[in-house]
Amino acid sequence: MDFKLLSACFGALFISCHASFGQITDNPKVDEQSAPYVKIKRVELTDNNTIIYLQFIEKRTPQPEFRQPRSLPLPDFRQGQIPEQGNQIWLDPETRLYKPGEIDKKFKLIKAENIPTATKKKVAEGDTVDFVAYFERLTPGIEEFDFYEGRSSGGYQSWNFYGIHIKNPLKKQVQKSGAPTAKGTSPATKPAGKPLAKAPVKPAPQPQKEKTATVSVIQGMVFNAKTKQPVAAQLSYVENGDTLQFKSSSGKYRIGLDAGEKYNFRVTARGYYGSSFTVTPGDSSGRASLEKDLYLTPLIVGETILLPNIYFETSKYTLLPESFPELNQLVEVMRDNPDIKIRVEGHTDNVGDFDKNLELSRQRAEAVKNYLTEKGIDTARIEAKGYGGTRPLAKGSEEERKKNRRVEIVITEM
Incomplete structure (x- = not known):
């Protein structure tokens, strides 16, 4: 065989094989992910598919000096009902890929290898599972996408990756040559006669609208x-x-x-x-x-922090239940920072009797202090003071004056 011809054949074979592997991105950059124990090793784009190679690593639980029988579930998500049997993993068949900010442009999961989608797979401590997910082909030009398995529920953690960066450039447009078409022979003209009746045209079927995500x-x-x-x-x-x-x-x-x-x-x-x-x-x-x-x-000494969700009964100092989440957050801050001391400051607007407003603001500050002490915070770490309407944040309309009715804390010591 001619050597040049043989070389050309091998070259064509190489090019076709290379094209079949498509665009590959190893260890792509991921901006954020929901589970640190799963990572994307590789993204491969072929003519028809987006192929994502992933790895799951089941962490080992540190062994105490005297091992106690485990009566509570493992702290990991996706765990089985019986801890001794290990955790369970699977890939939700509704997993899809999105272009960030354009959730109606989605690419569905086609199949998965080495991980179930209809059942669950048990894994033991220290196990490593490599698996592959095949999706519809990302549109050329999408070089950042999200891998969205779903919303976590039932104590199981979904595997979501946000901002996966890959190589997927737009395809170059091949310009068509403007060569003129060959002239054809003019058809013979038929003698005029009775026009033929047009066949009824069926309306084109309307495409089914896909449900909005x-x-x-x-x-x-x-x-x-x-x-x-x-x-x-x-x-x-x-x-x-x-x-x-x-x-x-x-x-x-x-x-x-x-x-x-x-x-x-x-x-x-x-x-x-x-x-x-x-x-x-x-x-x-x-x-x-x-x-x-x-x-x-x-959290620095001298800093004033507004407690935005503290509510009292009108013209009283009784805390409403809607205040409890905000106050519980303050309790946790005090527990996490045992050296912090604070001053609780109550404020009202300047409408009404000055002395009554001053007393009401002091009582409200005391109500917040009492709540904290009832939750176990040492009373010596909390000072309560009322300022009435002497330190307004806003003037003008009733809507603006609402900002003056507030509770703040000041960090006095750390």
Whole structure:
């Protein structure tokens, strides 16, 4: 055989084999993930599929000097009902890939290898499981995507990855040559006659509308309220009766939510006073992605911190139950920082009798102090003081004056 011809054949074979392997990204960068014990080893794009190679590592439980029988479940999620039998893993068949912020553009799971999707697989301490998930092919040009298994429930932790960066460039458009088409012979003209009746045309079937995805995404950054620098933080929220946590070492977070639910979030970080907020994705005017940056106040001497969710009966100092979550958060801060001492400050607006307002603000500060001491905080660590309407934050309308009716704490010692 001609050597040049043989070389050309081998070259064509090499090119075809290389093309069949598609675009490969080893150990892709992942911005955030819900479970640290699962990682993405590789993403491969072929003509028809997005193939994701993953690895699950079941951590070992430290052995105490005298091993006690375990009567409680292991702290890991996805655990079995009987701890001695080990944990269980599987991949939800509804797992899909999304382009961040465009949840209607999804790519479905086709199949999985070495991990079940209809049943569960037991794993023992220290086990490593390598498995592969095949999805529909990502559209060329999508070089960042989310791997979303679902919302955690029933004590099981879903495996969600946010911001997976891969190589997936747009395909180059091949320009068609503008060569003129060959002239054909003009058809012979038929003699005029009675026009033929047109056959009835059936209307084209309308494509079935795909159900709108009910998943929404909330994302943003957690910052130091003073320096505006990112803060490593933890976000906790309840979904379907389960308390879920999302930890971020960089301050960046991205969490998938049910668009039809209401969520109460709590944000905490070591050395900071936490924050709470409520979000209902369905009220976001149809947006698939909600942006919310969060700012935490550092715990430093002299810092004044507003307790935003403290409520009393009108013109009284009786705490309402809606105040308890905020006060319980303050209790935890005091327990986690045993050297902190605080001053609870009560404030009212300047409408009404000055002396009565002053007394009411003092009584409300005392009510907060009493709640803390009833929860076990040493009374010597808490001072209570009322300022009435002498330190207003706002003037003007009734809506503005509401800001003056508040409870604050000041860190006096650490």
